[in-house]
Amino acid sequence: MNIALIGSGGREDVLCRKLKDSRQIGKIFCFPGNAGTAKIATNLDINFLNFKLLLKTLRLYNIRLVVVGPEEPLVKGIVDFLKKNKIKVFGPSKFASKLEGSKAFMKLICKKYKIPTANFKICRNKEDFKNSIKKFNSPIVVKADGLAAGKGVVICKTKKKAFEISNQIFKGKFKSSKKVILEEFLDGEEASYFLIVDKHGYINFGTAQDHKKVFEKDLGPNTGGMGAYSPAPIINKELEIKIIKRIVKPTLKALKDRKQFYRGFLYVGLMIKNNDPYLIEYNVRMGDPECQVIIPRLKTDLFKIINYSLKNKLKKIKLSWEKNKCMTIVLCSKGYPGNYKKGKILKIKKLKDEKNLFIIHAGTKKIDGNIISAGGRVLNVVCKGRNFLKIRKKIIQHIKKINWKEGFYRKDIGWRVIKKV
Numbered sequence: 184m185n186i187a188l189i190g191s192g193g194r195e196d197v198l199c200r201k202l203k204d205s206r207q208i209g210k211i212f213c214f215p216g217n218a219g220t221a222k223i224a225t226n227l228d229i230n231f232l233n234f235k236l237l238l239k240t241l242r243l244y245n246i247r248l249v250v251v252g253p254e255e256p257l258v259k260g261i262v263d264f265l266k267k268n269k270i271k272v273f274g275p276s277k278f279a280s281k282l283e284g285s286k287a288f289m290k291l292i293c294k295k296y297k298i299p300t301a302n303f304k305i306c307r308n309k310e311d312f313k314n315s316i317k318k319f320n321s322p323i324v325v326k327a328d329g330l331a332a333g334k335g336v337v338i339c340k341t342k343k344k345a346f347e348i349s350n351q352i353f354k355g356k357f358k359s360s361k362k363v364i365l366e367e368f369l370d371g372e373e374a375s376y377f378l379i380v381d382k383h384g385y386i387n388f389g390t391a392q393d394h395k396k397v398f399e400k401d402l403g404p405n406t407g408g409m410g411a412y413s414p415a416p417i418i419n420k421e422l423e424i425k426i427i428k429r430i431v432k433p434t435l436k437a438l439k440d441r442k443q444f445y446r447g448f449l450y451v452g453l454m455i456k457n458n459d460p461y462l463i464e465y466n467v468r469m470g471d472p473e474c475q476v477i478i479p480r481l482k483t484d485l486f487k488i489i490n491y492s493l494k495n496k497l498k499k500i501k502l503s504w505e506k507n508k509c510m511t512i513v514l515c516s517k518g519y520p521g522n523y524k525k526g527k528i529l530k531i532k533k534l535k536d537e538k539n540l541f542i543i544h545a546g547t548k549k550i551d552g553n554i555i556s557a558g559g560r561v562l563n564v565v566c567k568g569r570n571f572l573k574i575r576k577k578i579i580q581h582i583k584k585i586n587w588k589e590g591f592y593r594k595d596i597g598w599r600v601i602k603k604v
Contacts, residue, residue: 190252193545194471205486219544258284324366329359371456410596519559
Protein backbone atom coordinates (compact mmCIF):
# COMPACT_ATOMS: atom_id res chain seq x y z
CA MET A 184 0.00 0.00 0.00
CA ASN A 185 1.24 3.50 -0.88
CA ILE A 186 0.79 6.01 1.93
CA ALA A 187 1.21 9.77 2.34
CA LEU A 188 2.39 11.71 5.36
CA ILE A 189 1.41 15.37 5.60
CA GLY A 190 3.84 17.81 7.21
CA SER A 191 7.43 19.01 7.12
CA GLY A 192 8.73 18.95 10.69
CA GLY A 193 10.68 16.68 13.01
CA ARG A 194 7.46 14.89 13.94
CA GLU A 195 6.92 13.90 10.31
CA ASP A 196 10.52 12.76 9.83
CA VAL A 197 10.38 10.42 12.83
CA LEU A 198 6.94 9.08 11.82
CA CYS A 199 8.26 8.48 8.31
CA ARG A 200 11.27 6.54 9.66
CA LYS A 201 9.02 4.33 11.77
CA LEU A 202 6.46 3.70 9.03
CA LYS A 203 9.11 2.62 6.52
CA ASP A 204 9.90 -0.37 8.78
CA SER A 205 6.48 -1.88 8.04
CA ARG A 206 6.45 -4.63 5.41
CA GLN A 207 2.87 -3.76 4.43
CA ILE A 208 3.83 -0.34 3.09
CA GLY A 209 4.88 0.17 -0.52
CA LYS A 210 5.97 3.74 -1.21
CA ILE A 211 5.83 6.65 1.22
CA PHE A 212 5.13 10.17 -0.03
CA CYS A 213 5.60 13.29 2.09
CA PHE A 214 3.74 16.57 1.51
CA PRO A 215 6.05 18.51 1.52
CA GLY A 216 8.55 16.69 3.77
CA ASN A 217 12.10 17.87 4.50
CA ALA A 218 15.73 16.87 3.89
CA GLY A 219 15.33 13.96 6.31
CA THR A 220 12.19 12.47 4.77
CA ALA A 221 13.80 12.84 1.33
CA LYS A 222 16.19 10.00 2.25
CA ILE A 223 13.40 7.47 2.78
CA ALA A 224 10.35 8.83 0.94
CA THR A 225 9.31 10.87 -2.08
CA ASN A 226 8.79 14.52 -1.17
CA LEU A 227 6.07 16.33 -3.13
CA ASP A 228 6.05 20.08 -2.57
CA ILE A 229 2.37 20.88 -2.98
CA ASN A 230 -0.01 23.04 -0.97
CA PHE A 231 -1.77 20.35 1.08
CA LEU A 232 -4.31 22.93 2.31
CA ASN A 233 -5.62 22.99 -1.26
CA PHE A 234 -7.69 19.85 -0.71
CA LYS A 235 -8.72 19.43 -4.35
CA LEU A 236 -5.09 19.55 -5.51
CA LEU A 237 -4.17 17.12 -2.73
CA LEU A 238 -6.88 14.67 -3.80
CA LYS A 239 -5.74 14.85 -7.42
CA THR A 240 -2.14 14.11 -6.34
CA LEU A 241 -3.19 11.21 -4.11
CA ARG A 242 -5.04 9.59 -6.99
CA LEU A 243 -2.16 10.20 -9.39
CA TYR A 244 0.27 8.29 -7.16
CA ASN A 245 -2.26 5.61 -6.11
CA ILE A 246 -2.01 6.63 -2.44
CA ARG A 247 -4.56 4.76 -0.34
CA LEU A 248 -3.85 6.07 3.18
CA VAL A 249 -3.02 9.54 4.50
CA VAL A 250 -1.46 10.17 7.93
CA VAL A 251 -1.85 13.81 8.98
CA GLY A 252 1.02 15.29 11.03
CA PRO A 253 0.21 18.96 11.83
CA GLU A 254 -2.89 20.53 13.33
CA GLU A 255 -3.88 23.11 10.70
CA PRO A 256 -5.18 20.72 8.01
CA LEU A 257 -7.05 18.75 10.70
CA VAL A 258 -8.77 21.87 12.03
CA LYS A 259 -9.65 22.87 8.45
CA GLY A 260 -11.38 19.55 7.82
CA ILE A 261 -8.95 17.47 5.77
CA VAL A 262 -10.21 14.22 7.33
CA ASP A 263 -13.86 14.89 6.43
CA PHE A 264 -12.87 15.83 2.86
CA LEU A 265 -10.71 12.75 2.24
CA LYS A 266 -13.22 10.34 3.79
CA LYS A 267 -15.96 11.79 1.58
CA ASN A 268 -13.69 11.05 -1.41
CA LYS A 269 -13.01 7.45 -0.34
CA ILE A 270 -9.41 7.96 0.84
CA LYS A 271 -8.43 6.32 4.14
CA VAL A 272 -7.12 8.93 6.57
CA PHE A 273 -5.74 8.75 10.10
CA GLY A 274 -6.71 11.76 12.18
CA PRO A 275 -9.71 13.40 13.88
CA SER A 276 -12.67 15.02 12.10
CA LYS A 277 -13.09 18.78 11.79
CA PHE A 278 -15.50 18.78 14.73
CA ALA A 279 -13.24 16.69 17.00
CA SER A 280 -10.25 18.87 16.01
CA LYS A 281 -11.93 21.81 17.75
CA LEU A 282 -10.41 20.36 20.95
CA GLU A 283 -7.21 22.06 19.75
CA GLY A 284 -8.59 24.50 17.20
CA SER A 285 -10.63 26.41 19.79
CA LYS A 286 -9.51 26.75 23.40
CA ALA A 287 -12.94 28.19 24.19
CA PHE A 288 -14.60 25.00 22.88
CA MET A 289 -12.28 22.85 25.01
CA LYS A 290 -12.83 24.98 28.13
CA LEU A 291 -16.62 24.87 27.80
CA ILE A 292 -16.45 21.07 27.63
CA CYS A 293 -14.36 21.14 30.82
CA LYS A 294 -16.97 23.29 32.53
CA LYS A 295 -19.95 21.15 31.47
CA TYR A 296 -18.31 17.77 32.18
CA LYS A 297 -16.48 18.86 35.35
CA ILE A 298 -13.01 18.18 33.92
CA PRO A 299 -10.32 19.65 36.21
CA THR A 300 -8.73 22.69 34.57
CA ALA A 301 -7.65 26.22 35.49
CA ASN A 302 -10.43 28.75 36.14
CA PHE A 303 -11.07 30.77 33.00
CA LYS A 304 -13.09 33.45 31.22
CA ILE A 305 -13.73 33.69 27.48
CA CYS A 306 -13.40 37.31 26.32
CA ARG A 307 -14.83 38.41 22.97
CA ASN A 308 -13.81 42.08 23.11
CA LYS A 309 -11.78 44.61 25.11
CA GLU A 310 -14.70 45.59 27.35
CA ASP A 311 -15.33 41.94 28.20
CA PHE A 312 -11.62 41.53 28.98
CA LYS A 313 -11.54 44.66 31.17
CA ASN A 314 -14.43 43.42 33.29
CA SER A 315 -13.16 39.84 33.53
CA ILE A 316 -9.54 40.52 34.52
CA LYS A 317 -10.67 42.03 37.83
CA LYS A 318 -11.51 38.50 39.01
CA PHE A 319 -7.97 37.16 38.43
CA ASN A 320 -4.80 37.46 40.50
CA SER A 321 -1.34 37.87 38.95
CA PRO A 322 0.32 36.07 37.28
CA ILE A 323 -2.38 35.62 34.64
CA VAL A 324 -2.35 33.34 31.61
CA VAL A 325 -3.55 34.94 28.37
CA LYS A 326 -4.35 32.63 25.44
CA ALA A 327 -5.42 33.15 21.86
CA ASP A 328 -8.51 31.05 21.21
CA GLY A 329 -7.39 29.58 17.87
CA LEU A 330 -4.23 28.02 16.46
CA ALA A 331 -1.04 30.00 17.03
CA ALA A 332 1.85 27.60 16.24
CA GLY A 333 2.70 27.22 19.94
CA LYS A 334 3.08 30.97 20.42
CA GLY A 335 -0.44 31.91 21.52
CA VAL A 336 0.02 31.44 25.28
CA VAL A 337 1.65 34.09 27.48
CA ILE A 338 2.08 34.00 31.26
CA CYS A 339 1.74 37.65 32.29
CA LYS A 340 3.30 38.75 35.58
CA THR A 341 1.25 41.97 35.61
CA LYS A 342 -2.23 42.98 34.50
CA LYS A 343 -0.63 45.68 32.35
CA LYS A 344 1.17 42.98 30.36
CA ALA A 345 -2.06 40.99 30.10
CA PHE A 346 -3.82 44.01 28.56
CA GLU A 347 -0.95 44.44 26.09
CA ILE A 348 -1.04 40.79 24.93
CA SER A 349 -4.83 40.67 24.73
CA ASN A 350 -4.90 43.82 22.57
CA GLN A 351 -2.54 42.16 20.09
CA ILE A 352 -4.87 39.15 19.86
CA PHE A 353 -8.01 41.30 19.50
CA LYS A 354 -6.28 43.18 16.67
CA GLY A 355 -5.74 39.89 14.80
CA LYS A 356 -2.16 38.88 15.62
CA PHE A 357 -3.27 35.28 15.00
CA LYS A 358 -5.50 34.81 11.95
CA SER A 359 -7.35 31.86 13.50
CA SER A 360 -9.35 33.85 16.08
CA LYS A 361 -9.71 37.20 17.83
CA LYS A 362 -11.15 35.72 21.04
CA VAL A 363 -9.04 35.72 24.21
CA ILE A 364 -9.06 33.18 27.04
CA LEU A 365 -8.12 34.54 30.46
CA GLU A 366 -6.88 31.76 32.69
CA GLU A 367 -5.81 31.24 36.28
CA PHE A 368 -2.09 30.44 36.62
CA LEU A 369 -1.51 26.93 37.96
CA ASP A 370 1.83 26.35 39.64
CA GLY A 371 2.94 22.76 39.15
CA GLU A 372 4.85 20.47 36.80
CA GLU A 373 3.85 20.12 33.15
CA ALA A 374 3.61 16.72 31.50
CA SER A 375 2.14 15.24 28.34
CA TYR A 376 0.07 12.06 28.12
CA PHE A 377 -0.55 10.51 24.70
CA LEU A 378 -3.25 8.20 23.37
CA ILE A 379 -4.31 6.64 20.12
CA VAL A 380 -8.10 6.64 19.89
CA ASP A 381 -10.78 5.04 17.73
CA LYS A 382 -14.58 4.97 17.76
CA HIS A 383 -14.78 2.34 20.51
CA GLY A 384 -11.67 2.76 22.63
CA TYR A 385 -8.11 4.00 23.13
CA ILE A 386 -4.62 2.87 24.07
CA ASN A 387 -1.87 4.61 26.00
CA PHE A 388 0.77 5.90 23.58
CA GLY A 389 3.42 7.06 26.03
CA THR A 390 4.33 10.07 28.14
CA ALA A 391 6.80 12.91 27.71
CA GLN A 392 7.84 16.27 29.11
CA ASP A 393 8.50 19.20 26.81
CA HIS A 394 10.41 22.46 27.28
CA LYS A 395 8.42 25.29 25.73
CA LYS A 396 10.46 28.32 26.83
CA VAL A 397 13.21 29.46 24.50
CA PHE A 398 15.91 30.07 27.13
CA GLU A 399 17.50 27.98 29.86
CA LYS A 400 15.87 27.89 33.31
CA ASP A 401 12.54 28.05 31.42
CA LEU A 402 12.81 31.77 30.66
CA GLY A 403 11.70 33.81 27.67
CA PRO A 404 8.76 33.44 25.26
CA ASN A 405 7.03 30.18 24.36
CA THR A 406 8.20 28.23 21.34
CA GLY A 407 7.00 25.13 19.53
CA GLY A 408 9.33 23.18 21.85
CA MET A 409 13.07 23.30 22.56
CA GLY A 410 13.49 19.69 23.64
CA ALA A 411 11.74 16.78 25.33
CA TYR A 412 12.26 13.48 27.10
CA SER A 413 10.29 10.27 27.56
CA PRO A 414 8.95 8.66 29.64
CA ALA A 415 7.76 11.35 32.08
CA PRO A 416 8.57 9.96 35.56
CA ILE A 417 5.91 12.14 37.18
CA ILE A 418 3.11 10.14 35.46
CA ASN A 419 2.83 6.96 37.52
CA LYS A 420 0.03 4.36 37.47
CA GLU A 421 -1.99 6.17 40.16
CA LEU A 422 -1.84 9.45 38.23
CA GLU A 423 -2.63 7.72 34.93
CA ILE A 424 -5.87 6.35 36.41
CA LYS A 425 -6.85 9.90 37.43
CA ILE A 426 -6.02 11.26 33.94
CA ILE A 427 -8.22 8.65 32.25
CA LYS A 428 -11.11 8.89 34.71
CA ARG A 429 -11.21 12.67 35.23
CA ILE A 430 -10.07 13.98 31.83
CA VAL A 431 -9.98 11.51 28.92
CA LYS A 432 -13.26 9.61 29.47
CA PRO A 433 -15.39 12.75 30.07
CA THR A 434 -13.91 14.38 26.93
CA LEU A 435 -14.69 11.39 24.70
CA LYS A 436 -18.18 11.26 26.26
CA ALA A 437 -18.64 14.96 25.39
CA LEU A 438 -17.98 14.13 21.73
CA LYS A 439 -20.28 11.08 21.81
CA ASP A 440 -23.05 13.19 23.36
CA ARG A 441 -22.79 15.37 20.24
CA LYS A 442 -22.93 12.22 18.05
CA GLN A 443 -19.25 12.64 17.19
CA PHE A 444 -16.19 10.52 17.91
CA TYR A 445 -12.42 10.83 17.94
CA ARG A 446 -9.85 8.95 15.86
CA GLY A 447 -6.09 9.52 15.78
CA PHE A 448 -3.35 10.69 18.08
CA LEU A 449 -4.59 12.60 21.14
CA TYR A 450 -2.14 14.69 23.16
CA VAL A 451 -3.29 15.57 26.68
CA GLY A 452 -1.33 18.58 27.96
CA LEU A 453 -1.34 18.53 31.76
CA MET A 454 -0.32 20.48 34.82
CA ILE A 455 0.36 18.19 37.77
CA LYS A 456 -0.31 19.84 41.14
CA ASN A 457 -0.24 17.90 44.43
CA ASN A 458 -0.38 14.64 42.43
CA ASP A 459 -3.62 15.73 40.73
CA PRO A 460 -3.88 16.32 36.95
CA TYR A 461 -5.35 19.50 35.45
CA LEU A 462 -6.04 19.81 31.73
CA ILE A 463 -4.05 22.66 30.20
CA GLU A 464 -4.67 21.90 26.52
CA TYR A 465 -5.50 19.24 23.97
CA ASN A 466 -3.51 18.74 20.79
CA VAL A 467 -5.22 16.65 18.12
CA ARG A 468 -1.94 15.17 16.80
CA MET A 469 1.42 14.01 18.12
CA GLY A 470 3.46 16.72 19.77
CA ASP A 471 6.64 18.07 18.26
CA PRO A 472 9.25 17.38 19.73
CA GLU A 473 7.49 14.84 22.01
CA CYS A 474 6.90 12.53 19.04
CA GLN A 475 10.66 12.38 18.49
CA VAL A 476 11.21 10.82 21.94
CA ILE A 477 8.16 8.53 22.04
CA ILE A 478 8.33 6.90 18.60
CA PRO A 479 11.99 5.72 18.97
CA ARG A 480 10.92 3.72 22.06
CA LEU A 481 8.03 1.99 20.24
CA LYS A 482 8.72 -1.62 19.19
CA THR A 483 5.27 -2.35 17.69
CA ASP A 484 4.65 -1.75 13.97
CA LEU A 485 3.14 1.76 13.75
CA PHE A 486 1.30 0.95 10.52
CA LYS A 487 -0.39 -1.98 12.29
CA ILE A 488 -1.52 0.34 15.12
CA ILE A 489 -2.95 2.86 12.64
CA ASN A 490 -4.81 0.07 10.82
CA TYR A 491 -6.33 -1.18 14.07
CA SER A 492 -7.54 2.35 14.81
CA LEU A 493 -9.06 2.71 11.33
CA LYS A 494 -10.92 -0.59 11.88
CA ASN A 495 -12.01 0.48 15.42
CA LYS A 496 -10.18 -2.50 16.93
CA LEU A 497 -7.61 -0.78 19.18
CA LYS A 498 -8.81 -2.76 22.19
CA LYS A 499 -7.36 -5.90 20.54
CA ILE A 500 -3.78 -4.64 20.21
CA LYS A 501 -1.07 -4.57 22.87
CA LEU A 502 1.90 -2.26 22.39
CA SER A 503 5.51 -3.16 23.10
CA TRP A 504 8.03 -0.55 24.28
CA GLU A 505 11.80 -0.38 24.79
CA LYS A 506 12.96 0.05 28.38
CA ASN A 507 15.38 2.75 27.24
CA LYS A 508 14.76 6.39 28.03
CA CYS A 509 14.89 8.93 25.20
CA MET A 510 15.68 12.64 24.91
CA THR A 511 15.94 15.20 22.13
CA ILE A 512 17.48 18.66 22.02
CA VAL A 513 16.33 21.01 19.27
CA LEU A 514 18.90 22.99 17.30
CA CYS A 515 17.24 26.27 16.32
CA SER A 516 18.02 29.17 14.00
CA LYS A 517 19.30 32.24 15.86
CA GLY A 518 16.43 34.65 16.52
CA TYR A 519 13.76 31.96 16.93
CA PRO A 520 10.90 32.26 17.96
CA GLY A 521 11.18 35.81 16.58
CA ASN A 522 12.78 36.75 13.28
CA TYR A 523 15.40 34.35 11.95
CA LYS A 524 17.22 33.75 8.68
CA LYS A 525 16.62 30.81 6.35
CA GLY A 526 18.80 29.29 3.66
CA LYS A 527 21.87 28.65 5.80
CA ILE A 528 23.97 25.58 4.97
CA LEU A 529 24.34 22.76 7.53
CA LYS A 530 27.14 20.22 7.43
CA ILE A 531 26.04 16.97 9.06
CA LYS A 532 28.48 14.07 9.39
CA LYS A 533 27.28 10.47 9.48
CA LEU A 534 26.94 8.98 12.97
CA LYS A 535 28.57 5.73 14.08
CA ASP A 536 25.73 4.55 16.34
CA GLU A 537 22.50 5.42 14.53
CA LYS A 538 20.50 2.98 16.65
CA ASN A 539 20.84 5.03 19.84
CA LEU A 540 22.01 8.47 18.61
CA PHE A 541 20.49 9.99 15.50
CA ILE A 542 19.41 13.22 13.85
CA ILE A 543 15.80 14.00 12.98
CA HIS A 544 15.30 16.77 10.44
CA ALA A 545 12.78 19.52 11.15
CA GLY A 546 13.17 22.85 9.33
CA THR A 547 15.44 21.67 6.50
CA LYS A 548 15.45 21.36 2.72
CA LYS A 549 17.88 19.76 0.29
CA ILE A 550 18.93 22.12 -2.51
CA ASP A 551 21.73 21.41 -5.02
CA GLY A 552 23.11 18.67 -2.79
CA ASN A 553 23.26 20.92 0.29
CA ILE A 554 21.12 20.69 3.43
CA ILE A 555 19.65 24.15 4.00
CA SER A 556 17.86 25.62 7.03
CA ALA A 557 14.21 26.32 6.23
CA GLY A 558 12.61 26.98 9.61
CA GLY A 559 13.05 28.12 13.20
CA ARG A 560 13.52 24.63 14.62
CA VAL A 561 16.05 23.02 12.29
CA LEU A 562 17.32 19.70 13.70
CA ASN A 563 16.48 17.35 16.56
CA VAL A 564 19.41 15.41 17.98
CA VAL A 565 17.91 12.32 19.62
CA CYS A 566 19.54 9.82 21.96
CA LYS A 567 18.37 6.70 23.81
CA GLY A 568 19.92 5.20 26.93
CA ARG A 569 19.45 4.26 30.58
CA ASN A 570 20.33 7.58 32.22
CA PHE A 571 19.00 11.03 31.28
CA LEU A 572 22.16 12.84 32.40
CA LYS A 573 24.41 10.64 30.24
CA ILE A 574 21.96 10.92 27.33
CA ARG A 575 21.99 14.71 27.49
CA LYS A 576 25.78 14.85 27.61
CA LYS A 577 25.97 12.63 24.53
CA ILE A 578 23.52 14.85 22.62
CA ILE A 579 25.39 18.04 23.48
CA GLN A 580 28.70 16.50 22.46
CA HIS A 581 27.23 15.73 19.06
CA ILE A 582 25.64 19.18 18.63
CA LYS A 583 29.11 20.66 19.24
CA LYS A 584 30.46 18.46 16.43
CA ILE A 585 27.83 19.84 14.06
CA ASN A 586 29.18 23.28 15.03
CA TRP A 587 26.44 25.22 13.27
CA LYS A 588 27.27 28.86 13.99
CA GLU A 589 23.85 30.06 12.80
CA GLY A 590 22.09 28.06 15.51
CA PHE A 591 21.50 27.79 19.26
CA TYR A 592 20.04 25.25 21.70
CA ARG A 593 19.18 24.74 25.36
CA LYS A 594 21.77 22.86 27.42
CA ASP A 595 19.38 22.16 30.31
CA ILE A 596 16.75 19.93 28.68
CA GLY A 597 15.49 17.46 31.29
CA TRP A 598 16.62 19.61 34.21
CA ARG A 599 13.67 18.62 36.40
CA VAL A 600 14.26 14.88 36.12
CA ILE A 601 18.08 15.15 36.08
CA LYS A 602 18.29 17.13 39.30
CA LYS A 603 16.31 14.36 41.01
CA VAL A 604 18.80 11.66 39.96
